[in-house]
Amino acid sequence: xxxxxxxxxxxxxxxxxxxxxxxxxxxxxxxxxxxxxxxxxxxxxxxxxxxxxxxxxxxxxxxxxxxxxxxxxxxxxxxxxxxxxxxxxxxxxxxxxxxxxxxxxxxxxxxxxxxxxxxxxxxxxxxxxxxxxxxxxxxxxxxxxxxxxxxxx
Amino acid sequence: xxxxxxxxxxxxxxxxxxxxxxxxxxxxxxxxxxxxxxxxxxxxxxxxxxxxxxxxxxxxxxxxxxxxxxxxxxxxxxxxx
Numbered sequence: 001x002x003x004x005x006x007x008x009x010x011x012x013x014x015x016x017x018x019x020x021x022x023x024x025x026x027x028x029x030x031x032x033x034x035x036x037x038x039x040x041x042x043x044x045x046x047x048x049x050x051x052x053x054x055x056x057x058x059x060x061x062x063x064x065x066x067x068x069x070x071x072x073x074x075x076x077x078x079x080x081x082x083x084x085x086x087x088x089x090x091x092x093x094x095x096x097x098x099x100x101x102x103x104x105x106x107x108x109x110x111x112x113x114x115x116x117x118x119x120x121x122x123x124x125x126x127x128x129x130x131x132x133x134x135x136x137x138x139x140x141x142x143x144x145x146x147x148x149x150x151x152x153x
Numbered sequence: 154x155x156x157x158x159x160x161x162x163x164x165x166x167x168x169x170x171x172x173x174x175x176x177x178x179x180x181x182x183x184x185x186x187x188x189x190x191x192x193x194x195x196x197x198x199x200x201x202x203x204x205x206x207x208x209x210x211x212x213x214x215x216x217x218x219x220x221x222x223x224x225x226x227x228x229x230x231x232x233x234x
Contacts, residue, residue, distance in 0.1 A: 058220070085215075094200075095207050095214040096221070111223050112199045 031087040034076075038091075038101050043073040043126060046088055047098040051075050058110035062098045065117045071126045102126060154182035155218065161187070167209040168193050178222075186222040195227040202226075 038044055043066070049055030051063045055077075066073050078084045078097055089095055092106050100107045102125055107113065116122035123129070157175040164173040164187065171191035178186050187206070194202040202225035207214055214221055 058222075089215075093204065095210075095212075097215075106200060108200055108203065112203065115199065115224070 028087065030081075030083050031091055034084070034088050034091055037074070037076060039104050041074040041101075042103060043071055044101050045073050045075045045098055046078050046084075046101075047075055048077070048079050050077055055079060056097070058096075059098045062100060062110050062113050065113060065122065066100075066126075069117075069123055069126060069128055071128060156182065157185060160185050160218075160221070164189055164206060164209055168205060183217065183219040185218065185220065188224040188226075190226050190228055192228060194225055195229060197227075199225065 034046075045059075045062060045066065047054060047056070047059035047063065049059055051067075054060035054063055063075070076084070078088060085097060088097075088099065092099055092101075094106055094109065096109050098109055098113075100109070100113055107116070107122075107125055113122060116125060157177040161173045161175040164175070165171050168189070168191050170193065171189055173187055173189045175185055175187045178184055189202075189206055191205075193205060197205070203223050206223055206225060207221070210218055210221065
């Protein structure tokens, strides 16, 4: 079992308005919170469910690959509020979940992460020591707590 | 409910010179796996290649199409696994 990735859970979206998402660019607390989370974590995964309890096979596989590389990462569950996914996809111009960001850049979803994992590129992209390419692992339970999103909407 | 053939036809119609192989891997008409080869991908990052394909379907991804697993490549980059 890998060592626990460490990160501080940060509250997001606690100031989100109860009103429907405005189309205007002006004030968008959810998008701002997502952008802040992306910029303040070297490796951050937006997923369905949590690393301990992924709610989708694609998210589970992506978590398993990161854990196999012992990569510390923050995780955000997009399921609690549909606006998280809506704003994330608007921000990243990427329609599917999971989405992995490294150093503020979208690396890709499960397919791209899998290709990079199998080729060894993922290790490089994450700034980790190179390791031998391996088969994609089965999803395994995580040890670290996920980044939490507070919902007081 | 789109079929794998529908998905293939739409990708090939939207991306000039594209060749797509599409599989409906649950048989339910909403989870697809596609391998797409296109000249248009040449010189593009994987992210940009996948975006070209996702853009064919717009908001259907995550809607009627629950999953579209992608593998993309430019013809010059074809390699056997």
